[in-house]
Amino acid sequence: MKLNRNYDNLQQSYLFSTVARKAREYSQAHxxxxxxxxxxxxxxxxxxxxxxxxxxxxxxxxxxxxxxxxYGPEQGYDFLKEAIAGYYKxxxxxxxxxxxxxxxxxxxxxxxxxxxxFDADNTVLIPDPVYPVYVDxxxxxxxxxxxxxxxxxxxxxxxxxxGQDADLIYLCSPNNPTGAVYTxxxxxxxxxxxxxxxxxxxxxxxxxxxxSDESLPRSIFEIEGxxxxxxxxxxxxxxxxxxxxxxxxxxxPKTLLGGKLNAMWLxxxxxxxxxxxYLVQRGAAAVFxxxxxxxxxxxxxxxxxxxxxxxxxxxxxxxxxxxxxxxxYLWMECPNGMDSWDFFDFLLERANVVGTPGAGFGxxxxxxxxxxxxxxxxRTIEAVERxxxxxx
Amino acid sequence: MKLNRNYDNLQQSYLFSTVARKAREYSQAHxxxxxxxxxxxxxxxxxxxxxxxxxxxxxxxxxxxxxxxxYGPEQGYDFLKEAIAGYYKxxxxxxxxxxxxxxxxxxxxxxxxxxxxFDADNTVLIPDPVYPVYVDxxxxxxxxxxxxxxxxxxxxxxxxxxGQDADLIYLCSPNNPTGAVYTxxxxxxxxxxxxxxxxxxxxxxxxxxxxSDESLPRSIFEIEGxxxxxxxxxxxxxxxxxxxxxxxxxxxPKTLLGGKLNAMWLxxxxxxxxxxxYLVQRGAAAVFxxxxxxxxxxxxxxxxxxxxxxxxxxxxxxxxxxxxxxxxYLWMECPNGMDSWDFFDFLLERANVVGTPGAGFGxxxxxxxxxxxxxxxxRTIEAVERxxxxxx
Numbered sequence: 146m147k148l149n150r151n152y153d154n155l156q157q158s159y160l161f162s163t164v165a166r167k168a169r170e171y172s173q174a175h176x177x178x179x180x181x182x183x184x185x186x187x188x189x190x191x192x193x194x195x196x197x198x199x200x201x202x203x204x205x206x207x208x209x210x211x212x213x214x215x216y217g218p219e220q221g222y223d224f225l226k227e228a229i230a231g232y233y234k235x236x237x238x239x240x241x242x243x244x245x246x247x248x249x250x251x252x253x254x255x256x257x258x259x260x261x262x263f264d265a266d267n268t269v270l271i272p273d274p275v276y277p278v279y280v281d282x283x284x285x286x287x288x289x290x291x292x293x294x295x296x297x298x299x300x301x302x303x304x305x306x307x308g309q310d311a312d313l314i315y316l317c318s319p320n321n322p323t324g325a326v327y328t329x330x331x332x333x334x335x336x337x338x339x340x341x342x343x344x345x346x347x348x349x350x351x352x353x354x355x356x357s358d359e360s361l362p363r364s365i366f367e368i369e370g371x372x373x374x375x376x377x378x379x380x381x382x383x384x385x386x387x388x389x390x391x392x393x394x395x396x397x398p399k400t401l402l403g404g405k406l407n408a409m410w411l412x413x414x415x416x417x418x419x420x421x422x423y424l425v426q427r428g429a430a431a432v433f434x435x436x437x438x439x440x441x442x443x444x445x446x447x448x449x450x451x452x453x454x455x456x457x458x459x460x461x462x463x464x465x466x467x468x469x470x471x472x473x474y475l476w477m478e479c480p481n482g483m484d485s486w487d488f489f490d491f492l493l494e495r496a497n498v499v500g501t502p503g504a505g506f507g508x509x510x511x512x513x514x515x516x517x518x519x520x521x522x523x524r525t526i527e528a529v530e531r532x533x534x535x536x537x
Numbered sequence: 538m539k540l541n542r543n544y545d546n547l548q549q550s551y552l553f554s555t556v557a558r559k560a561r562e563y564s565q566a567h568x569x570x571x572x573x574x575x576x577x578x579x580x581x582x583x584x585x586x587x588x589x590x591x592x593x594x595x596x597x598x599x600x601x602x603x604x605x606x607x608y609g610p611e612q613g614y615d616f617l618k619e620a621i622a623g624y625y626k627x628x629x630x631x632x633x634x635x636x637x638x639x640x641x642x643x644x645x646x647x648x649x650x651x652x653x654x655f656d657a658d659n660t661v662l663i664p665d666p667v668y669p670v671y672v673d674x675x676x677x678x679x680x681x682x683x684x685x686x687x688x689x690x691x692x693x694x695x696x697x698x699x700g701q702d703a704d705l706i707y708l709c710s711p712n713n714p715t716g717a718v719y720t721x722x723x724x725x726x727x728x729x730x731x732x733x734x735x736x737x738x739x740x741x742x743x744x745x746x747x748x749s750d751e752s753l754p755r756s757i758f759e760i761e762g763x764x765x766x767x768x769x770x771x772x773x774x775x776x777x778x779x780x781x782x783x784x785x786x787x788x789x790p791k792t793l794l795g796g797k798l799n800a801m802w803l804x805x806x807x808x809x810x811x812x813x814x815y816l817v818q819r820g821a822a823a824v825f826x827x828x829x830x831x832x833x834x835x836x837x838x839x840x841x842x843x844x845x846x847x848x849x850x851x852x853x854x855x856x857x858x859x860x861x862x863x864x865x866y867l868w869m870e871c872p873n874g875m876d877s878w879d880f881f882d883f884l885l886e887r888a889n890v891v892g893t894p895g896a897g898f899g900x901x902x903x904x905x906x907x908x909x910x911x912x913x914x915x916r917t918i919e920a921v922e923r924x925x926x927x928x929x
Contacts, residue, residue: 146704146737147656152801187607197600201593208589215579215780257809264539281808312538345538388607389815409544416673417649423781
């Protein structure tokens with residue numbers, strides 16, 4: 146058989162394995178060093194009690210013949226879609242029909258799988274630095290990729306260039322890795338551009354729950370006209386700690402191409418997917434109850450406070466950075482024009498703190514460094530003190 | 538943007554919706570009719586107690602900071618892969634390395650997603666009648682499909698034709714929808730053919746647990762040379778009632794193309810997938826404990842006995858059929874040369890029994906009918922009595 150040759154064009158990312166190896170080697174050479182990781186992109190707080198209870202109740206239902214559930218709808222149960230629609234209405238003032246919401250095992254799966262719906266002959270616009278999945282999934286299909294510079298000059302919120310054509314446009318706000326958040330006016334410009342070009346915006350809203358500034362949009366659908374040019378991906382990973390429990394959702398408006406894209410995604414999902422576990426959907430729905438929202442808000446606030454503490458420390462040390470305000474990520478400029486891997490070594494040796502070199506996210510990250518707010522409070526405070534001292 | 542035009546070539550299947558509509562209409566016209574469904578392809582017995590307990594314990598772990606788990610390995614936890622490798626060794630005498638096993642949310646997902654690894658320019662061999670997903674997923678990618686006649690003449694176990702070229706070959710044994718099972722000798726012929734043609738066999742073993750005849754292979758890897766030409770898909774859906782709990786696995790031997798296919802699948806899964814929920818993996822692993830195997834065997838035996846009862850009834854009524862012995866499916870010839878939809882109506886009206894018209898699985902199903910063993914025992918016995926009477 147003939148293989149998909151595009152896979153040969155993928156570059157192996159050694160970012161996280163190299164970070165882990167360097168930390169391990171340092172630790173072996175300095176067994177007394179107390180290393181703190183501010184590199185982690187995963188949550189550390191446990192699932193909310195209402196989620197655990199909902200999943201245990203659902204497990205019991207599955208153990209009894211009268212309440213057992215077999216195949217569910219591939220696109221998700223209505224009880225969860227209704228909870229999500231309610232959240233969009235309440236938080237963002239956005240109206241969604243239930244058949245515009247597709248439940249899945251996570252944003253990463255959907256971001257990759259949705260590319261099934263498009264021809265290989267499309268031009269893809271991707272910001273740099275970026276979550277590597279956007280790039281790799283398009284390389285796998287052999288699409289033309291145009292990188293969009295995201296840098297300190299544009300506040301890591303790159304804007305459209307009328308001279309550049311595009312068919313598919315990736316936007317992630319709040320951004321991974323930079324933590325930058327698009328304003329309403331900026332997203333309006335992107336929507337207008339996409340509509341002029343007949344392009345589709347793939348909007349990654351995985352970090353929307355970190356937005357506390359009410360003037361900032363959390364959903365692309367808060368922007369007029371977005372229902373005609375955008376699909377939105379979201380996840381329970383960060384809002385409710387589902388990174389190991391797996392649930393997300395994708396919104397495909399029926400107003401897109403007269404409903405054609407919604408019908409194609411439904412066809413893709415019913416043909417190549419069999420739905421999210423019933424008990425996980427019950428857990429996810431519990432997030433949106435009054436008690437659930439109050440429990441997960443406490444977790445989000447915990448991470449937000451970590452971000453604030455890191456940001457305060459960087460500012461005190463005279464470091465330029467974006468993010469950390471409506472995002473769990475802080476994207477700092479390496480001091481003294483240092484290269485991001487050199488700064489990694491510097492911080493590991495001088496402060497015993499591990500972060501993520503920006504070079505791993507694209508060429509515009511070469512002199513930047515990502516710190517994250519997902520750690521333990523006490524350890525985060527300690528890390529910030531050490532960073533300030535090392536830079537002092 | 539340009540859409541994937543291949544989606545326009547998909548045919549909408551109205552099989553199950555038409556079956557449901559006809560049953561509903563009959564029920565409305567005859568409110569006193571007690572309709573029995575032998576059409577169901579979903580399990581009806583609840584999850585085994587060990588599975589429920591394992592999932593509840595895992596939910597509790599996720600609710601405590603010390604035992605919480607975030608992102609797991611995309612390809613699955615070793616504890617589950619070890620349990621699966623043990624099952625293959627014990628049941629089939631097959632040795633698998635842990636990195637040849639990839640845990641997923643089900644065979645349907647993997648059967649679709651694995652096509653990412655292949656060029657559109659491949660010839661795909663698919664038996665007819667067939668599980669429609671094999672056909673649709675290849676139409677989505679615009680591949681040439683050659684249908685392979687599966688009929689009473691070849692015992693619904695079609696064999697390779699040396700004059701026919703093929704790159705990808707779908708085999709499902711025990712078969713859905715026919716219930717036919719390939720013998721060792723037949724699979725040896727397929728493996729030899731695939732190796733001569735340089736083709737890959739996509740072996741769907743979703744129903745392997747129903748094989749009770751020890752001379753019949755349950756895994757393609759029981760056949761010498763299969764590690765050089767086959768990938769196997771399996772699932773917890775039928776062995777342990779996971780249709781609504783979602784877990785499966787795919788075996789990609791490292792001996793395939795010198796390890797290249799294994800590496801490509803790992804790349805695909807780590808890029809477009811984020812793993813199966815931790816608590817579901819704990820539930821799946823519990824299936825392979827001694828207590829778990831004993832609990833699920835009781836369920837499988839229950840379905841097997843249903844199949845035996847249906848087969849006995851059909852034989853008594855002088856109906857020709859295959860399956861029902863090492864499979865939950867029975868594939869019967871419609872009496873008197875009747876068309877499968879006519880027989881559907883006949884059975885609904887005369888016996889108030891619902892089955893699945895073979896026409897929905899391909900042209901060779903036009904005069905066949907599928908009955909399933911996943912129902913309640915008492916209802917199955919009652920349905921068989923009614924069928925015998927209607928045909929008497």
